[in-house]
Amino acid sequence: MGRRRRRRRVDPADAARALPEAIAALSQTLPAGPSPETFRRAKFDRPEAAPALWRLLFRVLSPQLADGASASFSPEAQVRSVKLALRTQGYPRRALAQLPDDGSQGGRELLLALAWLLARGPLPERLLTQNRVQLGDEMPVCECEALASPGPPAPSVEADGCVDIRHLQWLMGKLRFRWRNLMASQQEQCALLGKIHSYTRGCHSDRSLGHLSVTETELLRDPEGGRQLLRRLERENARLQAALEWRRRELVFWRWMDTVLGACPPEASQPTFLPRIPTPGTGALEPLVRELQALQGELREAVEARRAAWEAGVGGRGPQWSAARTALREAVGQDLAALRQACERGGGCSLAQPHGPHRLVRTEAGVPGGPGLRAPEVIEALRSQEARLEVVLRQLQGQCRQELARLVGAPPGPVWILPPGR
Amino acid sequence: MDTAFTLLAGSSRRLVAELRDALDSCAERQRQLERSLRVSRRLLRAWEPAETLAPEPTPGPETNEEAPSAACIPSPQDLKELELLTQALEKAVRVRKGISKAGEGNKAPSLKSGSIATSPATRASYPPSTSHRAGSRASETEPPRGILQTRVPTKDLPERRLLSVGDQACMGQGAGATKPKSGLRNEQIVLSAASQAPEAFTLKDKGILLQLPEAFRKAASRNSRLWAQLSSTQTSDSVDAATTAKTQFLQKMQTTSGWPGPRLSATEVEAEVRHLQKACLLLRLRMGEELTADPKDWMQEYRCLLTLEELQAIVGQCLHRLRELCTVVEQQLGPWPEGRFPRASLPCGGGADPIWSPQLLLYSSTQELQTLAALRLRVAMLHQQIHLEKVLMAELLPLVSKQEPLGPPWLALCRAVHSLLCEGGQRFLTILREDKPAD
Numbered sequence: 001m002g003r004r005r006r007r008r009r010v011d012p013a014d015a016a017r018a019l020p021e022a023i024a025a026l027s028q029t030l031p032a033g034p035s036p037e038t039f040r041r042a043k044f045d046r047p048e049a050a051p052a053l054w055r056l057l058f059r060v061l062s063p064q065l066a067d068g069a070s071a072s073f074s075p076e077a078q079v080r081s082v083k084l085a086l087r088t089q090g091y092p093r094r095a096l097a098q099l100p101d102d103g104s105q106g107g108r109e110l111l112l113a114l115a116w117l118l119a120r121g122p123l124p125e126r127l128l129t130q131n132r133v134q135l136g137d138e139m140p141v142c143e144c145e146a147l148a149s150p151g152p153p154a155p156s157v158e159a160d161g162c163v164d165i166r167h168l169q170w171l172m173g174k175l176r177f178r179w180r181n182l183m184a185s186q187q188e189q190c191a192l193l194g195k196i197h198s199y200t201r202g203c204h205s206d207r208s209l210g211h212l213s214v215t216e217t218e219l220l221r222d223p224e225g226g227r228q229l230l231r232r233l234e235r236e237n238a239r240l241q242a243a244l245e246w247r248r249r250e251l252v253f254w255r256w257m258d259t260v261l262g263a264c265p266p267e268a269s270q271p272t273f274l275p276r277i278p279t280p281g282t283g284a285l286e287p288l289v290r291e292l293q294a295l296q297g298e299l300r301e302a303v304e305a306r307r308a309a310w311e312a313g314v315g316g317r318g319p320q321w322s323a324a325r326t327a328l329r330e331a332v333g334q335d336l337a338a339l340r341q342a343c344e345r346g347g348g349c350s351l352a353q354p355h356g357p358h359r360l361v362r363t364e365a366g367v368p369g370g371p372g373l374r375a376p377e378v379i380e381a382l383r384s385q386e387a388r389l390e391v392v393l394r395q396l397q398g399q400c401r402q403e404l405a406r407l408v409g410a411p412p413g414p415v416w417i418l419p420p421g422r
Numbered sequence: 423m424d425t426a427f428t429l430l431a432g433s434s435r436r437l438v439a440e441l442r443d444a445l446d447s448c449a450e451r452q453r454q455l456e457r458s459l460r461v462s463r464r465l466l467r468a469w470e471p472a473e474t475l476a477p478e479p480t481p482g483p484e485t486n487e488e489a490p491s492a493a494c495i496p497s498p499q500d501l502k503e504l505e506l507l508t509q510a511l512e513k514a515v516r517v518r519k520g521i522s523k524a525g526e527g528n529k530a531p532s533l534k535s536g537s538i539a540t541s542p543a544t545r546a547s548y549p550p551s552t553s554h555r556a557g558s559r560a561s562e563t564e565p566p567r568g569i570l571q572t573r574v575p576t577k578d579l580p581e582r583r584l585l586s587v588g589d590q591a592c593m594g595q596g597a598g599a600t601k602p603k604s605g606l607r608n609e610q611i612v613l614s615a616a617s618q619a620p621e622a623f624t625l626k627d628k629g630i631l632l633q634l635p636e637a638f639r640k641a642a643s644r645n646s647r648l649w650a651q652l653s654s655t656q657t658s659d660s661v662d663a664a665t666t667a668k669t670q671f672l673q674k675m676q677t678t679s680g681w682p683g684p685r686l687s688a689t690e691v692e693a694e695v696r697h698l699q700k701a702c703l704l705l706r707l708r709m710g711e712e713l714t715a716d717p718k719d720w721m722q723e724y725r726c727l728l729t730l731e732e733l734q735a736i737v738g739q740c741l742h743r744l745r746e747l748c749t750v751v752e753q754q755l756g757p758w759p760e761g762r763f764p765r766a767s768l769p770c771g772g773g774a775d776p777i778w779s780p781q782l783l784l785y786s787s788t789q790e791l792q793t794l795a796a797l798r799l800r801v802a803m804l805h806q807q808i809h810l811e812k813v814l815m816a817e818l819l820p821l822v823s824k825q826e827p828l829g830p831p832w833l834a835l836c837r838a839v840h841s842l843l844c845e846g847g848q849r850f851l852t853i854l855r856e857d858k859p860a861d
């Protein structure tokens with residue numbers, strides 16, 4: 001009996017502490033997080049809370065900036081950048097866009113914006129992943145970064161007039177040269193890594209790793225750098241710990257945010273004009289439309305040709321045929337299921353491939369080794385990827401050849417002698 | 423100047439921009455590689471002793487060269503003594519490894535301070551001598567052989583005796599022999615002895631003696647533990663409750679805002695477009711496989727046909743989706759001036775935001791690693807080549823088709839275009855023309 005009473009007496013104090021502790025965890029895991037007191041002030045829309053929250057949102061929305069770089073942006077620039085980023089992501093409330101650019105107001109609205117970002121995705125974890133301290137020698141095993149490049153490039157700085165095609169040839173040559181250099185440098189780096197890994201075998205306290213990485217060896221060579229690394233590591237550990245804390249306690253934060261939202265006056269529903277935001281205009285989507293159309297055209301041709309050949313050929317006929325046909329259709333359906341899923345909206349990567357950067361670990365040949373990807377498997381996957389891409393490239397080049405031959409026309413035009421050998 | 427060679431302004435801008443983009447991304451990769459190479463090369467050379475607040479990230483090559491090459495030539499007896507000394511140190515290290523784990527923790531942080539304190543003393547203990555000048559100056563301050571020091575405990579009588587023997591032998595070499603100071607700690611003795619060594623610390627010889635400082639080890643293991651925890655705690659009651667609360671909050675936000683808002687945000691549109699670009703390439707890859715496959719019997723032939731039909735259907739769906747996106751963009755988001763998408767960082771794998779967790783890639787030989795890296799680069803290069811090929815096709819083929827006359831300038835243009843589009847700019851074809859014989 002007495003124990004129950006005591007528990008009840010303790011509860012309100014616990015509840016009162018839960019919110020500030022949750023906010024403290026949140027603010028510790030985010031970069032430039034303000035104090036819980038600032039959050040409280042923001043709920044009541046106090047002006048002194050606004051600058052800190054603008055700064056926080058700026059850091060959160062532009063994580064690619066290094067720690068010190070955000071200081072080079074003026075407060076107005078930060079405010080504008082935050083507004084733009086939020087609108088680009090589809091922030092629903094107009095009030096934010098109407099806040100003054102000097103960053104002096106808007107605590108409550110900024111608080112809502114932060115909560116909106118937190119509700120949509122694992123924000124603290126994402127930020128931590130992006131700015132992670134890398135202790136090992138890492139190599140990505142997928143080509144997702146390679147695929148990330150297409151997109152209309154920014155117009156070149158010099159307003160070029162017309163350009164000679166020979167300039168393009170020169171640029172292509174320069175590109176080939178750079179790739180060759182890159183390959184050579186990469187090979188050298190791998191050789192050096194191999195040496196460093198084998199010279200330091202047995203030195204790592206973690207048996208599954210066995211040897212030191214470049215970063216770790218470097219910290220031994222340069223104690224000052226090592227201390228800096230250690231400090232960064234400890235800071236990251238603190239933020240990771242805070243993120244775990246936040247996960248445990250965030251429910252009370254969301255209850256509180258409901259009250260914050262309730263405290264806001266409802267927005268009038270007439271749509272006011274909002275400044276334009278950069279979006280992929282339809283012009284930018286044109287190349288992709290053309291590409292898909294081209295692909296569709298090629299497929300149509302191929303299908304028509306083969307279907308005609310099929311109809312005309314002996315093919316399968318008779319009662320056994322329909323059963324076989326159904327079986328084949330199913331097989332093809334299954335075969336392409338992964339591809340279909342990848343192409344559909346929001347589908348994941350079609351190949352159930354490992355992704356992301358992996359830490360390189362050198363093992364003795366023949367030793368089974370612990371958990372982790374094996375290099376030969378990755379090499380196999382890359383080889384097949386390379387082969388498929390080469391097929392595509394040859395195909396495209398073949399199309400060009402045909403098209404050019406058609407344009408130049410049949411004889412008695414000039415005779416084309418193709419360069420030797422392939 | 424042949425005007426036929428010249429491209430239109432619009433095409434020029436786009437093509438040059440694409441090529442410059444490709445060149446820039448190559449250059450960026452090269453820069454990153456160069457950075458890593460600098461660090462790795464420096465690690466494999468003899469280690470330069472770290473000066474206090476060493477500002478230079480890349481040590482001057484002259485100081486490194488000095489240590490091994492310009493060093494004094496010690497007499498054979500010194501070499502033997504030094505060998506003994508080194509062996510004794512290594513033995514002590516092996517013996518101490520198991521015992522003095524506790525003591526080590528204190529050593530690492532004190533390395534720097536200890537080293538700074540000893541450097542003036544060491545310098546002082548070496549009067550400039552003619553033959554040994556280069557050697558002593560090169561290795562005068564605390565080397566990270568100090569690392570070895572952390573494992574040598576302060577109290578070990580037999581060792582000290584050995585050291586002082588070696589020390590005296592070394593000291594005896596100096597022009598003006600100075601007595602070792604009575605208050606010298608072991609570290610100093612090791613320093614003065616070791617600094618006579620013609621070789622500085624190299625990873626190759628002494629790499630296996632290295633050990634990470636205790637503080638770092640703790641922090642690193644805590645780090646990987648925390649990451650593992652973070653990426654694993656995905657389902658539990660409190661998490662579900664939080665997820666519900668978040669969804670409700672988002673809905674309330676949407677309904678209390680007066681503005682209905684776009685169905686899709688700009689970021690989402692951009693993400694979908696990238697997704698469709700990836701899909702387009704995957705479909706093309708698959709089509710390539712089917713078209714180059716050689717069906718051996720009618721079943722395979724029919725299967726190939728079905729596959730191509732299925733691919734056609736998928737492409738149709740993708741096009742449909744893309745057209746929907748175009749509508750969204752036109753109607754709700756407003757047009758955009760010519761320029762680049764703000765590049766959102768796509769999560770790797772295209773799935774939900776993955777949280778990093780430590781993963782390993784095991785390799786067994788340098789050859790294997792090089793093959794792996796080379797293939798990765800090759801795949802990235804092929805992606806770029808395919809992209810450029812598509813862009814070039816879109817701009818150059820219309821150019822050739824627009825120009826009618828079959829005169830020499832046009833032929834030259836065709837030749838150039840052919841080389842770019844069909845041979846990757848590497849080879850050129852020859853055009854034979856039949857000239858009417860002059861009468």
